Amino acid sequence: MLIVGEGDAEEAFLKHLKALFVGRTGGIEVKVGNARGKGARNVINHARKQWASIAYDQVAVLFDTDTDWSPEVEKLARDAGIVVLACTPCLETELPILAGKPGPERTPEAKRSFHKAFNTDAHRPALYPDAFPLALLKEHMAARPGGLVSRLIRLMTHTA
Secondary structure (H helix, E strand, C coil), rough: CEEEEEEEEHHHHHHHHHHCCCCCCCCCCCCEECCCCHHHHHHHHHHHHHHHHCCCCCEEEEEEEECCCCHHEEEEHHCCCCEEECCCCHHHHHHHCCCCCCCCCCHHHHHHHHHHHCCCCCCCCHHHHHHHHHHHHHHHHHHHHCHHHHHHHHHCCCCC
């Protein structure tokens, strides 16, 4: 499976989830990619190019909906068979909610609020083990089985 994140923050979060949930002997291989930003269309196109060069069984994308997200872009992903995991409006809104903190509804405020709440930026990999430990993620999955993070973990573990 290939999961492409929009940028550095998504890549760091995906790698954290992979480290916690993807077994080393289960026969499931998850590759995390980084589209280096530029909006939803770029993330989907990046994933399509990666998929064309390597025969993955499944491809998913994790991106913010604040840039370039539209029904046309959604159709592009659907027609390609790509699973869409959209953060509305951004990852910095989704993650505080996961940690039981309020998540502002607008991207600029969310990024500032995230930094204030966690004393670092979302693209810092060192943030994730302490702020989002396995026990918290499992609790979240039980409480919000249809949530974005729960869906992402089920994809990674092939329990969807």
